[in-house]
Amino acid sequence: MYGGHITDNHMHIDPLHGIGIDAVRQFVRAGGTHLILVGKTAWDWDIDATTVDDFRNAYLRTIELAGRINESTEATAYPVVGYHPSEFVRLADAHGIAYAYEVGIELIDIWESLYEDDLIVGIGEVGRPHFDVPCDVLDAANDLLFEYLKTALRMDCPLQLHTEHFTAASFEKLGELVKKAGSPRKVIKHFSPPLPDIALDNGVTASIVASRDAIRDALARSKTFFMETDYIDDASRPGAVLGPKTVPRRTLHLLEQQAMSEEDAHHIHEDLVSKTYGVDMDTKPVYENVK
Ligand SMILES: [Zn+2]
Incomplete structure (x- = not known):
């Protein structure tokens, strides 16, 4: 039987509007061990964020939440914070595109200091809105x-x-941009379709939504990808995305069916995670007195 770690590469936990840490307990009961805790938008913390400081406050809440998860469950959570495209669009609507852009640039310094202090393991989620917006906003x-x-x-x-x-x-288009930026090594496409080989060819690692067929399809193309749910933990949108148990359940099921080898599982859930995020997965980070 597989005795290795199982990692969800993109999970949101919302103690204010969802079931909070109980979702992590469900993840653990299903066999999950590690999660990348991606901060929700500032307004999910009931913070009406307009300034860089407001965003920083929201980040500290996410980091504290990771600390509480690590203290009170068997799971290990690693925080990632960013500037969600919806946050950018909302600020652009309210205060103009130039202002929203400027905030996005100023946030970089905050991410850098949190990253240097080992309070976050990465930046995310950032990028482009998934819904239609005016050309100048895009x-x-x-x-x-x-x-x-x-x-x-x-x-x-x-x-x-x-x-x-x-x-x-x-x-392919993203690949051109990645190259033009100097080819950063750790670009991850969250909510990726099962095209891990094409992602890698373009300097990107896919984080694939762990739906029934997607992981099977992905494994046929490459063994190098993350698995995620994008669980949103929002009681008002039940079933909007995959539940917190999905990544461990899917992994264990595929192992049982021999559709995923133990070697693949170690690669996906351990090697890729520890190398990309620079973490020792056997030590739980402590996030306390975060200021
Ligand atoms: Zn997300």
């Missing part, structure tokens, strides 16, 4: 995305990207 989002790719290169830091629905052609 252009500014793309400019920011390019700045963030350069930041990821300079900091050698993982970057989880949120984008519109992706195809093979979108990976």
